[in-house]
Amino acid sequence: MNHNAPVPPAGPRPLHHLAAGRRRVLTIAQLRTYGVTTAELNEQCRAGGAWQQVLPGVVLLHPGPPTSEERLHAVLLYAARESGAPGVPVQPGAEGPHGTPAYREAMITGRAALTLHGFSSTPPLLSLETIDVLVPRLRRLRSTGCAHVIRTPALPTAQHVTGLPVAPVPRALADTVAELPDADAVRRLLTEAVRGGHCEPASVVRELNQAKLLSRSPVMDAVELLLAEGRAIAEGRLHRMVREHGLPDPVWNVDLRLPGGPHLGGLDAYWPEQAVAVEVDTRAPRQEEDDLWSEYARKREVLERLGITVVHITPKKLRDAMEQQATVVRTALMAAGDRDPAAYVVVLPR
Template sequence: MTHNTPLSPRPLRHLAEVHRRVLSTAQLRAHGISTSELNEQCRPGGPWQQVLPGVVLLHSGPPTNEERLHAALLYAARESTPGVPSQPHAGEPHRAVYAEAMVTGLAALALHGFTSTPPLTAQDRIDVLVPRLRRLRTTGYVRVLRTPSLPTPRQVSGLPVAPVPRALADAVAELTDAGAVRRMLSEAVRGGHCDPASVVRELTRAKLLSRSHVVDAVDSLVAEGRAIAEQHLYRMVREHGLPDPVWNVDLRLPGGPSLGGLDAYWPEQAVAVELDTRAPRQEDDALWSEYARKREHLERLGITVVHITPKKLRESMEQQAAVVRTALMASGDRDPAAYVVVLPRG
């Protein structure tokens, strides 16, 4: 008997190809395979092999990367929901439904297409994320990670995979190589997978910002994220036909102290743009209070301040350009702003 041999009472032809090769013992029993038959098929030198507790590979050779991933998820999935849906669509192969389990860590990053992580062929372990109260042990090549609240998985190659910020946090938790951490965090931002704030939020939640090599990597990440956001801001002005502002300036009252730095400023309309590139760390509340105080002070002087986040610039540039254009057009209806001195930001 091989994985191509129909099983009674329910044949395997309704399954997608990989799910004809990786099945749980519960699924095999549902196909009429008794315990004794299963033991016979999985005997040393037999045609099948048990790759994980309760998970059987229906051939004798080494598992492929795809088989290893599906086997790991089948092992970790909530037992009350089998790895194969109970109601197939007519004429369509089944797709696995892995309840309360997803790939995370380095394996997830490889699936997301990261080049700064080892390829799946070089990874001897697969991390799976499950709810905290699940009674499940780390075993074989599968490491079980628990969380109070599962994130919404991304579907990658038909597999539930943790979002990049969460996968990064789970990977970084096991790394001591500062260079490797920095490269992974940098690729997350450069590759457009996520913004620095979402990464730092997950690293904070995982209590990883007490590690000096992680803090150093985060500082580089935030700086790089700001540089990328500035490039997007330049592009927004150019591509959406906004008048040229003065860039990266410091405003001062004549003979007075600094009013604060701005990323873009239109002196004739008294409109400013400030990129909100704060990283959500413990001092975030104090930093936001500083942002708010500066904004209120400038607006009392008649200067309109538009706050834009890197995420909004990346995902809705046209909408952000419309906000700035509206502020510029409305300047004629406002009282003249106070005179301020505009200097290059140091």
């Protein structure tokens, strides 16, 4: 026997092996790599057959209704493409996180994405008639069946939820709100996003602004409540930071004035003996942001000229790096003894 003789190529896998595999949603191009001919595909997908074509070029390898996971994979297979081969989905073996397929230039967005992120105010996946999928603007792809195509000039960085590429919460919210005329539904979604700790108000408003949605009446009303909710949560975190990290108690929510002089501005927390102030930045990132930031900077400059140290904290830092922010405040308090005494100011409740 000649041990150097080439091993003959394996024949096509039997069709029932495909249907019994881990993945039961494949593209026609992928099926052909398994040796499935056009005649076999037509036979399997005929009325009453063992397979069904659920989207153009995408085949479900069983006759029953697709599961929610199969619908998501089908939509992604329809929308994804391989780099350098426009319109051609990724091939078998191109794996992403957790052994799932790597879908290029496509991600789930809208209500389906919010449900995957854990929102309770969005419908279950199986009750959605369509699933929103985000693709680059120049893709030649139309909405069809359960796939609703949304185009964007620049894809955000996807987050992987159960191994699927999913738009970040702020982008998924913007894509959902764009289709919602109901003010109550918009308000419920935005409120849950903040109360549930999914994201900060500023990131939501930024996405809504980029999507040109802030001028819509239902959105405007919801955003005002969102910002108020976000400020209340941020203030609660600031109180918790002081309590849990052993900082001395400040005076809360005060206005500063020069004796007999002008108003200097409001502060979220102030330590009069050390002349240290904390201000939580809950600005809405709108187009007039530069003007508002100038006002923040002006106030800080005036206070620091008077010898008051201002610590500027964002809600995101309070949420994600509370211990680090507590260290910043503690350091400012400890350094007070090394500074010249601050000017006398009047502290009033805000």
